[in-house]
Amino acid sequence: MLKRGLRCFFIVFMTLLYCNSYSQEMTLLEQFNGRFDFTFVGKTLNTGPNNDPNVPCEILTESSENLNLAPGETIEKAYLYWAGSGNGDFEVKLNGVDITPDQTFNLVQSSSGFIFFGAMKDVTAQVAATGNGTYTLSELDLTDVIPLYCTNATNFAGWALIIIYQNNSLPLNQINVYSGFDYVAGGHTTVEFELSSLNVIDEVGAKIGVLAWEGDPGLASNETLQINDQKLFNALNPITNVFNSTNSVTNSTESHNMDLDIFDIENNIHPGDSSATVKLTSSADFVMINAVITKLNSQLPDATILVENLRQECDSRRIKVDFTVSNLNSTDELEAAVPIGIYANDTYIEYAETLLPIPIGGSQHSTISLEIPDEIPNDFVLRFVVDSNQSGVGTIKETNENNNVFLMDISLWTSPKFNKIPDLTTCDVGFGKGIFNLSESESLIKVDPNDAVKFYQNLQDAEAELNPISAISDYELEMSPEEIFVRLENEHCFSITSLNLITKKCQPIVYNLLEPSSNSFYDTLEIKGLRDIFMHFHLSIYNRWGNLVWTGNNATPDWNGKSNQGKRVMGDELTEGTYYYILELNDPEFPNPLSGFIYLKR
Numbered sequence: 001m002l003k004r005g006l007r008c009f010f011i012v013f014m015t016l017l018y019c020n021s022y023s024q025e026m027t028l029l030e031q032f033n034g035r036f037d038f039t040f041v042g043k044t045l046n047t048g049p050n051n052d053p054n055v056p057c058e059i060l061t062e063s064s065e066n067l068n069l070a071p072g073e074t075i076e077k078a079y080l081y082w083a084g085s086g087n088g089d090f091e092v093k094l095n096g097v098d099i100t101p102d103q104t105f106n107l108v109q110s111s112s113g114f115i116f117f118g119a120m121k122d123v124t125a126q127v128a129a130t131g132n133g134t135y136t137l138s139e140l141d142l143t144d145v146i147p148l149y150c151t152n153a154t155n156f157a158g159w160a161l162i163i164i165y166q167n168n169s170l171p172l173n174q175i176n177v178y179s180g181f182d183y184v185a186g187g188h189t190t191v192e193f194e195l196s197s198l199n200v201i202d203e204v205g206a207k208i209g210v211l212a213w214e215g216d217p218g219l220a221s222n223e224t225l226q227i228n229d230q231k232l233f234n235a236l237n238p239i240t241n242v243f244n245s246t247n248s249v250t251n252s253t254e255s256h257n258m259d260l261d262i263f264d265i266e267n268n269i270h271p272g273d274s275s276a277t278v279k280l281t282s283s284a285d286f287v288m289i290n291a292v293i294t295k296l297n298s299q300l301p302d303a304t305i306l307v308e309n310l311r312q313e314c315d316s317r318r319i320k321v322d323f324t325v326s327n328l329n330s331t332d333e334l335e336a337a338v339p340i341g342i343y344a345n346d347t348y349i350e351y352a353e354t355l356l357p358i359p360i361g362g363s364q365h366s367t368i369s370l371e372i373p374d375e376i377p378n379d380f381v382l383r384f385v386v387d388s389n390q391s392g393v394g395t396i397k398e399t400n401e402n403n404n405v406f407l408m409d410i411s412l413w414t415s416p417k418f419n420k421i422p423d424l425t426t427c428d429v430g431f432g433k434g435i436f437n438l439s440e441s442e443s444l445i446k447v448d449p450n451d452a453v454k455f456y457q458n459l460q461d462a463e464a465e466l467n468p469i470s471a472i473s474d475y476e477l478e479m480s481p482e483e484i485f486v487r488l489e490n491e492h493c494f495s496i497t498s499l500n501l502i503t504k505k506c507q508p509i510v511y512n513l514l515e516p517s518s519n520s521f522y523d524t525l526e527i528k529g530l531r532d533i534f535m536h537f538h539l540s541i542y543n544r545w546g547n548l549v550w551t552g553n554n555a556t557p558d559w560n561g562k563s564n565q566g567k568r569v570m571g572d573e574l575t576e577g578t579y580y581y582i583l584e585l586n587d588p589e590f591p592n593p594l595s596g597f598i599y600l601k602r
Contacts, residue, residue, distance in 0.1 A: 023107040026180035026193045026278075026292060029079075033302065033331045033399045034360075035170040036076060038177075038209060038293050040249045041067045041135055042160030045084070045142075046256035049245065050153045051216050057150035059084075059157055062138035065250075069132055069165055077164040078127035079177070081120050081290055082137060083213050084157030086145035088117035092159075093138045097126055105181030109286065110188055112152055118181045118213075118290050127161065135161060154286055156214050156257035162291060171205065172331035174198070174298035174399060178291065185286035189222070192279045200273040200296050203266045208232070208278075209293040212259040215243025219285035225263070226279040232263040243287045269296070301327050301334035301358070302399040305386040305406045308365075314413045314493035317372040323406075325354050325386055326363040330399055334358040339395060341388040342368070344376045344410075348390055378412040415495040416488040417447040423481075424499060427506035430532035432480045434503035438472040441499065445486055456485045462496050477501050505533055505589055510581065515601045516561040524558035525598065527583070536586040541579050541598070549574060561600050576602040 043063035048055030069075070080094060088106065092099050105118035127135075137159040149155035164175055176198065182191045200206070208227060215223075220241035225232045233239035236246045236253070247255040248262040269276055280289060309322035327334040340352040350370050358364050372380070384406045387394040394401070421444045426434040442453045455469040456462035462485040469475055469484075480503035488495045508530040515522040530537060531554055541550040541559055549563040562572040583594040 023182040024105050024180045025182065026178045026195075026289070028196060029177045029179040029291075030077065031177075031329070031400065032076060032164050032175040033298060033300070033329045034166065034172065035168055036164055036166055036173050036175045037170055037295060038162065038164050038175055039069070040160055040162060040209065040211070040247065040260040040262075041065050042081075042211075042247070042255075042258065042260050043137070043158060044245075044256045044258050045140060045157040045159075046155070049216055049218065049256055050150070050155050050214075051218060057147055057155060059142050059146045059155065061141045061143065062136055063159070064134050064136040066134050067127075067132050067161070067163070069163075070167075072169065073165045073167045075124065075128040075131070075163060076166050077122070077177075078124045079120055079162045079179075079291075080123045080137075080159065081118065081162065081211055082140055082157075082159040083116070083118035083288070083290060084140065084142050084145075085114070085116055085149040085155050086142055087115050088119070089140055089142060090117075090119055092140045094123060094126065095130065095136055096138075099123070103179065105290070107181055107183055107288065109154070109183065109185065111185070112154070114149060114152070114154055116154075116183075116213075116288060118288075120179060120291075123161070127163065153216075154214060158213065158255075158258040160211050160258070160260055160291075162209075162211065162293060171297055172299050173205075174294075174296050174300075174331065176294045176296075178293070181288065181290055183286065183288040184280045184282040185284075189283055190279060190281050191289065192277060195276045195278055195292065195294060196274075198269075198274050198276060198294065198296060200269050200271050200298075203269055203271065204297055205295070206265045206269055206297065207262055207295050208265050209248075209262045209291075209295075210259065210289065211291040212243050212261070213288040213290060214257050214285075215245055215259050215287045216257070216285050217241070217244040217253070219282075220244075221282070221284035223282045223285050223287070224280070225261075226281070227265055227268045227276055229277070229279070230268045232265070232268070234263060237261055237263070241285075243282070243285060265294075298399065299332040300330065300397055300399045301332050301360075302330040302403070303327060303334050303338055303354075303386045303396070304403050305340065305384050307382070307384055307406050307408050310382075310408070310410070312413055314415050317374070317412060318369060319372065319410070319412075320367060320369050321382070321384075322365065322367050323384060324363050324365050325358065327358040328361060328363075330360050333360060333362075335396065338387055339389040341385040341390060341392065342370065343383040343385070344372055345380045345383075347373065347376060349373065349376075351390060354386075372412065378414060380410055382408045382410045413492040415493040416451045416490050418445050418486070418488050418495055418497050419447060420497065421445055421499060423502050425502045425504055426477075427529055428480070428503040428533045429529075432477075432503055434477040434480060434501070436475045436477060436501055438469065438475050438484070445497065445499075446488065448490065450490070452489045454487045454489075456487060457482075459485050459496070459498075461485070462487045465494075475501075477503060505529075505587065507590065508534070508583065508585070508594065510583065510594065510596060510598075512596065512598050513601065514559070514561055514598055517602065524560045526558070530583075534585045534587050534590075538584045538586065540582045540584075542581070543574070543579055544577060546580075549579070561602075574600060576600055
């Protein structure tokens, strides 16, 4: 049964026959700087050359090859590549472990319309854990696809491990791994691409490795691999037939339909080169290139910068920044006095530099104080650029010129803004006391609704954040006026304001029903806001005939329906009916007496 990745192949195949060819250009996948080198491990799944009439049209689903690193060589990185005819099988196993690709590749051969695929997976963890030994790629199943490709001898499948290893006895090298998927054949006779990000110090030991597919030993028509327009060849790879199913690591000449070739390029590059041009040609053989690896002697620093800590104070535009300049992915020390440009947004604000040389793998920590100009908004991007002077120009050559910048979003700390609100007033409940709902003032004080608000009885507590008022919905004022302090807090800062609490005398409220026998609220005459507020009040009660029947003041009990004035024919108890009161407050704020009717109910 076809795997899922293959099932759609025959559905789309006839449509793709009429498509233009497509491919993926070779681009830099990763760079390594240090005591590194590379090697290949790989195996074909073909049982013989695919243009040999004596070889049956069949394909294996697995194959094995050994990794044999020398003592002292440790794995830094391992990439697994696999490829074949058809639309793609992207579910394989390496030593029984399921593999799904990090990258996939496809191309269409323009002359035939046939489709070919490739895939890549970073398998560093697995290979580093396994180390030397046998590696088996399995479940690469193209069984149902291959017969179609046998018609034009482009049936193939295979796999390869590209391994970068470290050895302390090696010179300082730069390893570049380039990945893509392109081809030459027939009317598409030339592929050319640039290897960028090179740094050639000297050419001693320089070499290039190539992973290519579908090359045949029997086709040798203008089949070349060139670097800087110079053809590469060696004893295993003739100058006009370099893609001839060979493996430079094992010296195998039976790596059917795949090439793992390594060439000496000491005479093809020169000190100071930062790029090289690679060209493939073929007038007959169909050859696909999937990966290129270069090893060059290199001695360069690599400056990177990291902002680690920021310190600032509220309402200040001066900040302190801890930063680290490192020289990690490097092959030479980083010299002293390398410039560091510091920007707020796009405005250059400060200059710094490395103080001492930084060794390979080393770092240097520094602290700088920065004054942020007033024209920069409170929210801005702080940008540190190592190896950049005030004009934005670097002073040193590095292994990587594109990792010199660190960005950090900054918000300057500011104290909360607040509204100054009027004094809060409430009615006196006796002896100058009052009850306040402080929570009602929170939203009026705050400018930012996210700020937190707490109330304090004195400034010292507010500043120290001690003893906040807990009962803010019914805060009792002991003596009027009282200044209450308000602390507003945001994430970093606080502000303090204050407001005055004031009690005032309010006009009393007379409840006009008296029901002495009810044992309820109305069993005495209730006058709210009178006692212990209007200390000199005088209350007079009159019957319907205008006769005074009761008087009282702040020193006497409330009227309970009995008489304490005039002729009492039937004793103290007054009869049910309507009575008239006059309440004299004897206060300058309320010069006029209050009067009205009371109904006495028996």
